[in-house]
Amino acid sequence: MNIHQFYDKGLAHASYAIISGGQLALIDPGRNPKPYLDFAASQHARISAIIETHPHADFVSSHVELYEMNEAPIYISGLVGAEYPHIPFDENDRIPLGNVQLQAIHTPGHSPDSISILLLDEAGRPHAVFTGDTLFVGDVGRPDLRENVGNIRAEARALAKQLYHTTRTKLMKLPHDVLVYPTHGPGSLCGKNIGNDLHSTIGREIRENYALQPMSEEAFINLILDQQPFVPNYFAYDVMLNKQGAGSFLAGIEAIPALTGPQEMEPHAIVVDGRPVEQFRSGHFPGSFNIPDGLRFETWLGSVINPDERFYLLADSADELGKLLEKAAKIGYERLIEATLITTGGSLQSIPFDLKHFSDHPGEYTIVDIRNRQESDSNPIFQQAIRIPLPELRERIHEIPTDKPIAVHCAGGYRSAIGSSILAAALPDIAVQDIGTNILDLERAN
Numbered sequence: 001m002n003i004h005q006f007y008d009k010g011l012a013h014a015s016y017a018i019i020s021g022g023q024l025a026l027i028d029p030g031r032n033p034k035p036y037l038d039f040a041a042s043q044h045a046r047i048s049a050i051i052e053t054h055p056h057a058d059f060v061s062s063h064v065e066l067y068e069m070n071e072a073p074i075y076i077s078g079l080v081g082a083e084y085p086h087i088p089f090d091e092n093d094r095i096p097l098g099n100v101q102l103q104a105i106h107t108p109g110h111s112p113d114s115i116s117i118l119l120l121d122e123a124g125r126p127h128a129v130f131t132g133d134t135l136f137v138g139d140v141g142r143p144d145l146r147e148n149v150g151n152i153r154a155e156a157r158a159l160a161k162q163l164y165h166t167t168r169t170k171l172m173k174l175p176h177d178v179l180v181y182p183t184h185g186p187g188s189l190c191g192k193n194i195g196n197d198l199h200s201t202i203g204r205e206i207r208e209n210y211a212l213q214p215m216s217e218e219a220f221i222n223l224i225l226d227q228q229p230f231v232p233n234y235f236a237y238d239v240m241l242n243k244q245g246a247g248s249f250l251a252g253i254e255a256i257p258a259l260t261g262p263q264e265m266e267p268h269a270i271v272v273d274g275r276p277v278e279q280f281r282s283g284h285f286p287g288s289f290n291i292p293d294g295l296r297f298e299t300w301l302g303s304v305i306n307p308d309e310r311f312y313l314l315a316d317s318a319d320e321l322g323k324l325l326e327k328a329a330k331i332g333y334e335r336l337i338e339a340t341l342i343t344t345g346g347s348l349q350s351i352p353f354d355l356k357h358f359s360d361h362p363g364e365y366t367i368v369d370i371r372n373r374q375e376s377d378s379n380p381i382f383q384q385a386i387r388i389p390l391p392e393l394r395e396r397i398h399e400i401p402t403d404k405p406i407a408v409h410c411a412g413g414y415r416s417a418i419g420s421s422i423l424a425a426a427l428p429d430i431a432v433q434d435i436g437t438n439i440l441d442l443e444r445a446n
Contacts, residue, residue, distance in 0.1 A: 012188035021098020025049040027130050028183045031330045033062040052076040053132025054114040055242040057235040060332040064245030079113035084245035107134040109163025110141030128179035136182045138195030140211040142228050160221040176203030189229045230391050234302030241332045253325045257339040270311035274324045277417045283345035290421035302331045303391040310338045353433040365407045370419040390415050405431040413437040
């Protein structure tokens with residue numbers, strides 16, 4: 001028996017292969033099927049089962065594509081109402097895999113249709129549990145993502161109540177030495193306090209996980225629902241896409257048209273420029289949003305662009321464009337790309353931030369703080385700042401006065417690059433400046 005973890009840092013997503021007797025089961029695979037196919041070939045194993053713990057909100061799975069390529073059945077809870085060929089996999093159902101077995105545990109809470117997968121060893125003893133988004137290292141899954149989406153709709157408080165009982169009556173009853181393999185690690189928006197380790201044990205989580213400590217049901221509900229991170233625009237879209245089953249990863253990317261020049265773009269269309277900040281500032285096209293390639297490109301693309309909007313995607317080279325396309329496809333956004341363009345940018349330059357003038361005359365600026373609420377509440381850098389979290393910025397631009405130059409800041413410069421480009425696109429007659437990394441010096445000074 002062998003367990004292999006695949007980890008995508010950009011989405012903090014873990015998926016798994018379990019091998020026994022030449023058979024391989026996949027749990028929660030990501031959008032690109034190639035790593036799983038390559039691994040199976042390297043192990044001389046046959047993919048015989050594909051298991052989804054629930055319809056994921058933060059990434060698109062390759063479960064249907066892998067099924068079509070390998071004819072390996074997909075197992076998922078019957079509660080999902082999946083629209084693709086599948087075998088219902090619910091409480092106490094088992095899948096034989098070589099010399100071991102995989103058993104479903106219904107673990108509602110993050111979603112009403114969540115299951116965890118218990119790996120039983122050759123002797124039938126619990127060895128590991130794959131907890132999906134129900135239990136993480138140091139945290140539990142958030143219960144506020146399925147109020148308005150999915151086959152079963154449930155209010156956050158009702159799901160939090162289910163999560164309380166799931167953790168206490170099912171997962172915490174497993175032997176303490178059972179290994180815990182969650183579907184997400186640190187940085188994921190599917191939890192609020194996920195630890196740095198990518199696996200754990202039931203015993204360690206009972207000892208150290210804040211959500212598994214002794215408390216009443218009501219205390220648990222209030223604790224879990226408090227200060228959850230924002231919900232990106234694409235989450236509900238991905239739940240439904242995973243419920244339907246996404247098409248081919250590469251075919252979807254290859255179907256996107258490539259432009260030969262900016263004159264082919266439709267006027268007033270949404271343009272996502274993925275070039276580095278410095279390149280964007282030195283020359284870009286009017287109306288462009290700068291979402292630089294980085295560790296969380298997928299998250300910010302799906303937070304700024306709504307899943308009912310189409311856009312052009314720009315990069316400075318074929319290699320970089322390929323990376324951005326693959327990242328967009330990981331959240332199902334390749335469907336929204338009107339066309340791509342490799343470019344060195346346009347003639348419009350960003351207004352540079354004047355640190356000395358700002359430091360001497362901060363009152364002459366409208367300061368916009370686009371950090372999330374927890375950040376701005378716990379550490380207000382400028383008391384006079386207008387606080388609008390980046391995911392809400394496009395919808396709340398009307399709240400920003402336009403009688404002064406606008407200076408935008410976040411915590412370190414990445415989000416402010418995005419936010420300042422959004423404001424400059426919407427307010428072309430106003431001087432919009434990105435404080436960028438200067439915020440670190442200004443914060444110390446304040």
